[in-house]
Amino acid sequence: PQRSPYMCANRYMFLENTRLNKIKFSKDQINELKQVIEEYRHKNYVPLNKIAYKLGYNLSTVRREWRNIDPNVRRGPWQVDEDEALLRSVLKQSNRGTINWNLVACDVPGRSQTKCYHRYIHLTRKHLKTEFQPKDDQLLIEQHQLKNARWSQIQPLFPGRSCYTLQNRWRKLIQYRQINELFNSQQLNVQLFILKQFPAKITVTPSYNNLYHAPNFQLTYDQLQCLTLNSLFKQFCNEIDLHSVINRIGIRQFLNKLSTSTNIQQIKQLFFSLKRTRQKQLK
Structure with a gap:
């Protein structure tokens, strides 16, 4: 009950494939596999899909067994x-x-x-720089839009980069764009406070035309959204003088304080009150 026919079929295939993957072929099954392969193979090409369908086994199981018994398989370093x-x-x-x-x-x-x-x-990859350059990021974004995320077609344009590397880089660029769009939509005093209190390790020249660069602050999109949606935080940024801030607070401690504070004075104590250890040093 409460399961569609597609969900039942999909689950059955998953359980059946899991069971078949654990099957070890007997000698008779291995001999049968060899006969079918000799019947279907064309030179070096072996259509394992057809063979798996004819024998009634999972494709990964047939591929695994064939790799174990194929006399032409080469292992070890490449020549x-x-x-x-x-x-x-x-x-x-x-x-x-x-x-x-x-x-x-x-x-x-x-x-x-x-x-x-x-x-x-x-x-x-031997003659490839490890870091993505701005022109590489721009080309990746353009090709992703043109080829509709077909990574196998995009990968030849980036020699030495795998499809997984390009996909992960594209996801990171999208995260950068979301963070920069949210940051640019805030008031100036909010932006200045975030840049001063949570600076990035490596600063990047900001460009409002290009939103895909790494932000100049160490905040995730969720952390930045929690800050900007908090009314006390905006009021705090409007009232304080950044040059008179004494303490630097971590983002997690700051968010916890915002969630428990009921007035602006409790937040100001974090940044403008001297800690006991510093008071002793000043004395």
Whole structure:
């Protein structure tokens, strides 16, 4: 009850695939797998999808067993001839929008498509700067809009960057944009207080035309939103003089104080009252 047919089918497939992944093939099943592979294979290409469908097993199970019994599988460090074959195969697909790693693996006997992909990223990363440049961020944003988040088509434009690296960078840029938009919509005194009390370790020249740069303060979007929605905080920023602030308070302590305070004087004591240790030092 209270489950749709799709949810039941999806759950059944998950449980069945989990069970099949734990199955270890017997000798008869391994011999049957070898016969079917010899029947379907074309040179170095083995259509494991068709084989898994015919045998009635999960694709990952068939792939795992075939990797264990395939005599042509090569393990260990890559050789120079393998790297050359890999780069030649990728170069042949330079006119394509995306690289078909199944075809690449066929040109590199003994290596799977996943290993070919990771090896290619490793080879092209040698001459790559680790940090993203502003022009890289701009190109990533433009290509994400043009190609509708098809990371396999975007990745060839960034040699040495994997799809996961580009996706994580894009998510971080979106977070930067949300934080900068919320920060720029605040009053000037609120902005000055945040920049002085919670400065970033590395300052970036602000640009209102480009909202995808890292903010100059160490606040997450949720923390910044909690501050800006608090009426006591806005009143506090309007009444204080930033040059007379004595103490620097962490963001977590400040948010806790805001949530428990009932008047503005309780918040001012955090920043304008000398602590006992400092009072002794001044004496």
